[in-house]
Structures are given as structure tokens and as C-alpha cells.
Amino acid sequence: MEEEIKAEFTRNGFNFDDEEEILQKCLTFCIQYKLSASDLVSIWDIYSLNRGLEFTVRSSHMGAFLEQLQREQVDKVKQKDSGLHLYSNDVAMILHGNIEETEVILDTPNAKGTSAQEKLSDSAQKTTGGKFTFEKPLESVTPFGSRKSKFVVQTTINEQPNIQTIKVEEDHENSEDDIIKRVQPSQKCSLLIDRSQPEPGCRFMYDRIEDKFDFMENCIKKRAAAYVSSGQYEEPVDPSVASQKSIFAVGMICCEEEGRLKEKPILLQSSVEHSGGQRVRLDLQKLNQFSIFPGQVVGIEGHNPSGHCLIASKIIDTVPSSITSTEQLPSKRQALDHVIQSSKVSLIVAAGPFTTSGNLLFEPLTELLSYARRKQPQLLVLLGPFIDSDHPNLKKGNVDQTFDDMFRLEVLGKLQDYVEYMGSSVNVILMPSFRDANHDFVFPQPAFEIRPADFIHQIYSVSNPGMFSANEVKVACCTVDILKHLSAEEICRNPQGGSNFYPLYPPAEEVPLDFSLANEALQFSSVPDILILPSDLAHFVKVLSLGEGNNGEEQDKCLCINPGRLARGEGGGFFVEINYSGNPDSSTASIIRI
Template identity: 55%
Template structure:
């Protein structure tokens, strides 16, 4: 039987807060009993209901429970109908036999000379997948069926703008309301000058061995993080010599260590521990008291500098907490000289463009790229059509592409392999887009852990894509990955680290002072110089401690940081450091291109040398 604590834990794990906690938990327990659901299944149904409503608020409210009850009833009704209907799910082969007039039970007895129609019984694999869009993997709906995605009244509506008005006028009016005839006739538009592209080579390579790490690898990766950050604090010359925080001392000391939680729950005032370096100090964990601080933001795995006292040797009382690694840090100091020399592999660079940082235009979209009611990839088609009308220099597509959370993928109700779906529905469309636009446009693809056709490992190698004529135009990055376009540094990570940090973070702010929570969560990555500073990671994340140390490091503050998330879309300028030496970074969450059965959002961004002169728009389709 489900309990209140189990249900509350599952909601918290998925990033939801409960408004009227007692009433909601009581109703949830009743729902679990009535519908024979486990707490995890109940919360999964809530997430689907939440996505279908396209709600932004991550709070579960009591007034929403009646609608959720109807959602569960509809799910129950659909499952019963599927079990009792006895319907046969036809494959491409079945449909071809029906078109040829061959009875299913006499198929093996007929021996004739193949005709043009009967030859379709063994079609080209890619051709069969194209046909399956009509019959196979779209939950019984034909292409002619009007889906909820196709019923939207307006296309490409600007939801949010940031940047100067001149750039906005240059981009034109994005509130396009186009009829179906306009969609059928797309004029070819010349793109801007082709941008250069350098891909960082620190991520794992396709076909690499993973999950072969040892316990020592996990310890070494944590130890190196603490030592590297401690060296950065020492090199800045701003702080005292570091002392073991577990040793009793009457005077004020300075120490560097990692925030840990004393138990399996989330951080609270009584469960905060500081783990110091085993190489430089004792490596012991000591309870950390932050009651004297009126402002802080911490999470497990965060490396911090602490000023304070430990008079008894049992508690380290902090008087100052430093969560930003000094900008003098060079993260790749442990790399061998050969690795440093070949850090960036240039895919194609134009000599005259590589001398200075120039303007780059992006379209940034994150999967899923198809709605939950079918596998027709309508949102992706709409995005590519928009990119043809208003072509960027760089089209960035962030996974998942073949989403393992899609109902049809989960049930295995598709008539093709996941790799075939990816090749036909994604790569073929992208290839057609590139061929249509010409040599000026580039496309970058980044995988996700939710991609059913790719390695389930983090850090994740890039897709193994080989298109001979378009190798310099279609590129895949590792996850996380970094690259440079016209000397503009871009970093991206498709793991929803913002959502995971929001669950684990503990913060305190002065009363009455407004805070930007999403900006603060994104800043943690830059302050810690890591694409994934959280440790230990959730059980659902296949974290490889042998591949992670190099692949997750942020060697320098990027100009643009892409963090796709289920949380609300945003474009923010983050500032790391103080005064004139502060480094600025444009952080972007483009949202999801498809949300439930409806349309989502993507981002158009034009970067002109610095964040102050860039322009960005969040566009809903």
C-alpha cells in the first residue's frame, strides 16, 4: 500500500512541490488504492497530465486533482479497451498484402511471378519506414488526420524578447500567421556568410568503452576536483593558507572542501557536511554550521571555500562561504601536452573569419521533436520550414530525437528499429534541409540520455553520423559538448541538470530581497566550472566516473551556455565575478519543441561579440 511519505518522495524526485500537502497526499493515496497504482506510476501519470496542460508552474495544487482524476479515468478506459478489443495491429507487410488482394492465410501457398505490386512485399527498408508514417507508428492515426498540433491557431508567436530593438527590427516580425498554401511554397532564402566551426575534443568518442570504472576512479575524480579548486583559491592570493577543517582550532581558519549530505535525504540545517582533500588534509567529513550566514546557496557535490572556526573539533562554524572558483583557474592543467595541443579539432575554419569574433545567428531547439500522440515529427518539420524562411548560420538541435519516454517507443508498437526511425525521420529531414539551403548553413546535433537509439551513458559520445557530401555541414557533439562558431564559445548539456539541482539545492536569502532562482541554478555550473557539479548523481543517471573528469570540465567561461530543461524557458545574461573582471555568459533554456500533444518553444539568437549587443527571442510554434 502506498504511503504519504513514498508519494511525497516521488513528487520531490520529479521536481514538484505540493501546495496543500496533507489534502493532496490523502487524495493521492486514495487514487493509488482505487487504480492499483504504485507511487512512481502515479507521479508518472501526473507528469503526463502536467505536460498535456502545458503548465509552467511546478506546484501541485488541490484544485487540479479533479482534472487529474479524469485523466486517470481516461487512461484506465483506454487500457481496458485495448485489452478487450482484440484488434490486430497491422504491419507494413500486412497492409501490402491487403493492397495486393492476397488473403493472409493463403499467402504461403501462392507462387507467382512477382509483379510491380507484389514486389512491395520486400520493399527498401527506408521506403517501408516512410510508408509506416501512414499506418504503423502513429497510434492508428493517418497523416491526413488533424492532430492537436495541427489545430493551433497561430504559428511562430514570440513569447519573450531580450536584446536591442535594432536587432529585433533586423530579424523582422516573427508573428507569422501563415495559411496552408503559404506553407507549401517556401522561397529559398540566402543565408548570411558561412560561420567557422571548431569542435572541442574532450568528450568520449563513438564506440568507446563505458561503465568500466573502478571504485578508485570515483575517489580520484572527487579528490582531483577538490585539489584543483583548492589550488585555484591558493593561486589567487586572496585567502589564507588552507587548514584541515576537522582539526580543533580557536582561531579563524580557511578551508576548501565538498558539500555532502549526512544521509539519503535532501540537505537541511542538521545534515550538512564538509569533506576536505585526503591528499592535502585528513579527508574527513565534519558537520558544517551555516546559521551565521544570512545568504548562501549549496548542494551536494559543490566545492566551496569556508572561513570559520572549529573550537571543539566537532562542528565547523562558517562565517563566510565562497562558492565561486577564482577565474585564474585553468581546469585542464592535468592534461598531457599532446592532449592540450590537440584540444580543438577544427572541422572547417575560414581563415579570414578566424581572426576575430564576429556575428553568429542561431536557431536552438530541444527535443522531443514529435508529439505524444504520434511519431510524425510534425514539430521538427515546422522548425525546419521556419529555418528555411529565416535561415540561421547555425541550427542547433538538442536531443532527445527518438524519445525513449514516448508512449509508442515504450510499448514497442513501432514497425522499425530505433536507428531506422532516427535515420529517416531526423537525419533525412536534416539532410534535405541542408541540401536545400546550400553550403552556407550548418547543423549541430547533440544526443540525449533519452535517445532510444544511442548509448545510455553520461558523459555521452556523439552520434556516429557519416554523410560523405555533407560531413562539414552536419556535425554531432558529445553530451556535454563545447564548440566555437566564429570564435564564439558555446557549451551545451542535454541532461536536465537545472531540474535536478532545483531538487537538491538548499538556499537562504535575506527577507524582502527578490531572487532569480533559474539564473542562480544555471550560475552554479559556471561557478563550479562543471557541466554537472551535482554529486552523487540520481540513480537514474548512468554516471561514468572514468569518463566524467575531463568531459564535464568547463575550461573557460563560454559566451553561450545551452541548458535544455523541463523547467520554464528563459534567456538570461549571467555574471560571474565582481566588478570589471566579471565574466558574462548568455544562458539559454529553449524549452521543449513538443509538449505533450501540443507545440512547444525554440529560440532564435543573434550574438554580436558580447551579451550586451545580442538579440534573442523565445518563439512558440
């Protein structure tokens, strides 16, 4: 097929600047849109004439040419639709987006008053899920589309060192193999939403001082109860009472002054039950090593000879593993599939933004889905922001769509096309961000409302933060950049643990933390198998040991992932491909630059 495409281009007088890459892409286009070599070259001929291009076919033009092919599919759909006829004397008018100048005739009036242009958009969305914004012209070359390397493996864990930094080109595998794989789908994974709080449509921005107090009090009381239940610690006492003997207290790290936490003065706020909520100064001079941040709930062993200062001899900042491993998951579970569970799952994880800062073409998302089509993971996890409120075009108001329409067409449309192409063996999980312009500006954040009537049941949304299980593998995610916020506030790096998606208090200024929703949504009782925390900091995949082992028992382990951002400025970013197999030590993961 590649030879036929090459021969057809040559017969029409075209040459290539990167023959291998262009032919691979053209072969993909032919397979995806069921085109012959002559059909493809004919469309390219019209495309190049309309744009005044030379006879050299350049790889940088392939992205815009793909959109041209998608528009050709829209034309086919309109021709097949007996109720809609489009008349125009100027083909270039359609190709360049001047749809409002065309004449549209409907056979019968629409009872619901739907406009013809909306009908065109809907049919376009159902066909390919690509970009069909007719009001603006195509951009032929973008910095993202003109890059040479498509996918490059940056880092791997639990694999041979020689596979690092291997250049992986798009469509590198034989396309015939891709077709064989597509008709032989992998086993579908089971999917359970362990927790999805708060609910869509919840009431927020009504939190009170009492809500903040109750949230902090509950954090302290739950941690104290966990320490006592483990049998390793005695009942906590009031740390503000003078005592010459060693005591054990549980409280929250606080800073007496505004700004970053310093070694002095540091305060410990105990619970109302034990100290009436009083604070006491905390002296850490006797400790060789510690790592604390404001809002962290810890256990303290030490003594307070004067009643004014608690001299710490030990800080316990983790929960015993016997507690975390035996606590039950939240009782509310939403069963999505009933498939045999195997504790193994393959997934690809990516975090927004999903379009570059120079445009709203969503090119990184398109190429991520192209990669996923070849790799065929059981689960695709996409974390917001999707319609980024920090995008330059949105800030300037240079958009001609509502944010909801943009999300529906550019994101959900592409994902629907992806799952329809892949078949029933894949699922997609979406998690919003408070930076999403089309969603509630609050944290914790309800899930996107994705109506099953509009999109097939393989696309799900969870709250932010949220937890779900895939083949009994517990996955926890949060799109707030807690790693960046903690790095700015903690005294020492590498905190040892915690049972809160956002343990920092007070929160960062940009985080709209609503304490009336925080009690149920931010706490998690068990250590997840995979913890996904997207951040602007350097991407990583690490195996962490959490909790305190009892009597020589092994600590709970968790695969902690920062997938980075899929788009970084005008260029591509990073995503993570994971093959989880039983436990973090036997699993493999790769960070891939797009």
C-alpha cells in the same frame, strides 16, 4: 500565384475555412515541389476523394496533405529509376500504405541482397527526407496540426518591449523574398569542436568505487589550486583540526543523511591531501545568505574552535575570473571549417522531444525546419532526445521500425533535406540524450555516429555534454536536466557558479552517471559565451555574471539559455532564436512558442 491557386480551387468547386493561411501554405507547396496551381488542385482533388472529405478545404488538413505531396515525389523518383518498376492497379493502395501488396520487379539482382523495400526507403529519404513509413496509414488531423497559431514570440532580451507576444504565422513573409534570400546565402560560420568526450564506442558501465573517489578528489584539488593561483587566498588547511584563528579550507558539500539537503546536518569533505578525506560538520548560522547543494565544491573561511564543527564566516562558490578567462581550452580540437571568424553568429536552438506524444510524425521538427528555412540561421543546434524512450508508442512497442532506422529517416533525413535546400552556408549540430532509445544509455555520452558517406558534412554530432565554437563564440551544452535536479536538492536558489556540467552528487536516480568517464567529460575550464541547458522547468534566456572580479574588473558574462521542449504532450513547445554579437549584453534572443 496565390490568385491562381484560389481561382483553380474555386473552379473545381472548393471553398476555404481559413483562406489566407491555406493559400500561403499551398503557395509554399507549389514552390517547394515545383507544382503549378492546376497540378496542386488535382492532387488535392484525389486526396479529398480518397478520404471522403467535403468541398471545404480546411487548414487542419494541410499537414497530412503535405505528406501526400511527399509521397507523390517518391512516385516520380520510382518512375525515373530505370532499374525499378512498380506495378499496381490500385492507386489508393499506395496512398494508404499497403506497399507489401504491390509487385516489384528488378532488372538485375542486387549483389548485396538489399530488398526492394529498403531501396524505396533510401530513394525516398534522399528525395525529401520526410516521413515515408509505408506500413501505416496517414493521420489526417492531429492536435498539433490543428492549432491556429504557428509561431508566437514569448520573451525577448535586448530588444524593444513592444515586439513581445507578436503572432508570427508560418509563411508570413513574402515567398518571393524567401527565394531571393535562398539564392543569396549568408556567410558560413566557422565551426570547431572544442571537446567531444567520451569517444563513440567507448567502454562504459565499468566504473568502480575508486573512479567515484578519484572524480570527487580531482574536483576538490582543481578548485583549491585555482583559488591559490588567483593570489587572493592562502593555501587551504585541514578544516577538521581545532583552531581558534580564522582558516581557509576547500571541500565538497555533503549531506549526512539520505534525502534532500537540510541546513542541519551539513558536512564539508576536504581532500585527501589536506585532511585525509575526513568530513567535518559545517555551521552556517553566521551567514546571511548562501546557496549550496550536495556535491558543490566551495571555499570556506571560518574557524573550528572545538575540532568538531567548522563555523563558516564566508562561502566562496565561484572561481576568480582571472583564472577562468586565462585557462587554455582543451588541447584536442577538431577543425571542421576554415572560414574567417567574426565573433558573431546566428543560431536556432531546440531541445527534444521532437514529436508529440500522440504520434511519431515528427510534426514539430518539420515546422521548426520550415521556420529555419525562412530565418536562415548560420547554425541549427538540436538537443536530444530525438527518439524518446519515454514516448508512449515506444513504451508500448507500437512501432514497425528499428530505432536506428527511425532516427535515420525521420531525423537525419529531414536535416539532410534542410541543408540541401539551404546550401553551404548552414551547419547543424546534434547532441544526444540518455533518453535516446537508439543510443548508449550512459552519461557522459558519446556523440552520434553519423557517417559522412550517408549524410553530407554540414551535419555534425557532439558528445553530451559538449562544447564547440562558432565564429569564435564558445557554446557549451548539456541535455541532462541539471536545472531541475539542482532545484530539488539545493537549499537556496540561484547558485552562483561552478565548473562542472553536472556538479550534483549523488546524481539523480534517473541519471546513469559513469564516473570512469566523468573526469575528462564533465569539467570545463573556461566560461562559455553561450550555455545551453534544456530543462522541463520554465524556459528562459538570461545574462549571468560568473566568477569573481579582481580589482574592480568586470565579471565574465554568459548567455544562459533553457530553450524548453519543442514538443509538450500533444501540443507544441518552445525554441530559442539567438543573434550573438560580440558579448551577451549586445546580443538578442527570442523564445518562440511553436
